[in-house]
Amino acid sequence: MRKLKILVWISCLILLILFLQEEAISIETEEDIFGLNLVRSLGGNSQVRKEVALTFDDAPSPFTKEVLKILDNYGVSATFFLVGSQVEKSPEVARQIVAAGHEIGNHSFSHCWSSDDSVETLVEDIKRAEEAIYRSTGQVPLYFRPPGGMVNDKVKEACGQTGYGILLWWVDSRDWLLTEEEILEKVKKEVKDGAIILFHNLATTVEVLPQVIEDLRREGYKFVTISQLLRY
Numbered sequence: 001m002r003k004l005k006i007l008v009w010i011s012c013l014i015l016l017i018l019f020l021q022e023e024a025i026s027i028e029t030e031e032d033i034f035g036l037n038l039v040r041s042l043g044g045n046s047q048v049r050k051e052v053a054l055t056f057d058d059a060p061s062p063f064t065k066e067v068l069k070i071l072d073n074y075g076v077s078a079t080f081f082l083v084g085s086q087v088e089k090s091p092e093v094a095r096q097i098v099a100a101g102h103e104i105g106n107h108s109f110s111h112c113w114s115s116d117d118s119v120e121t122l123v124e125d126i127k128r129a130e131e132a133i134y135r136s137t138g139q140v141p142l143y144f145r146p147p148g149g150m151v152n153d154k155v156k157e158a159c160g161q162t163g164y165g166i167l168l169w170w171v172d173s174r175d176w177l178l179t180e181e182e183i184l185e186k187v188k189k190e191v192k193d194g195a196i197i198l199f200h201n202l203a204t205t206v207e208v209l210p211q212v213i214e215d216l217r218r219e220g221y222k223f224v225t226i227s228q229l230l231r232y
């Protein structure tokens with residue numbers, strides 16, 4: 001009888017550990033299976049300590065060179081999500097991003113997606129961006145970030161078909177909307193180990209970036225690219 005009780009306790013303990021592990025995993029990943037495709041959305045990596053990844057969307061823009069200059073001054077590596085149509089307009093800036101040692105991601109060709117778009121339309125847009133990026137940089141990105149962070153079943157299916165994982169973020173700077181002070185406060189409040197932080201290539205981004213880097217460094221954070229953060 002006593003043996004049985006011990007056995008029941010051990011079983012409960014194992015179940016509890018399994019449950020907690022499952023919880024920990026589900027916080028950081030979201031997996032969906034469409035046929036044979038496995039699409040994973042990630043906004044960070046909870047397994048790392050004191051590392052964050054700065055990401056800059058909608059590149060290249062007229063402000064990208066300034067962003068690059070700041071990153072270079074501080075010796076920071078980051079990830080830029082490129083829009084195919086903008087890459088075609090400024091291929092030299094796309095090349096400059098890569099030459100500076102930063103990572104690049106695919107952020108669609110048109111940057112104009114609607115929830116009414118068919119999977120075929122989305123697939124075509126993703127591939128067109130990939131071709132534009134490859135033509136100008138010689139690289140094929142590993143990650144895709146949907147325009148506006150739009151994630152639905154059709155986007156997941158399109159990413160599955162084109163072989164991309166969906167990359168989002170844990171911290172949204174909202175640099176397209178907030179004032180410099182508000183951005184600094186939001187990032188400082190929301191940052192945590194392993195976070196992917198979302199910025200854009202805007203005038204406000206350029207203004208606030210040096211202080212963001214200094215604040216996070218003071219907190220002991222190291223800046224890495226997405227691949228480094230996710231340990232690829």
Ligand SMILES: [Zn+2]
Nearest residue numbers: 057058147148
């Ligand atoms: Zn965007």
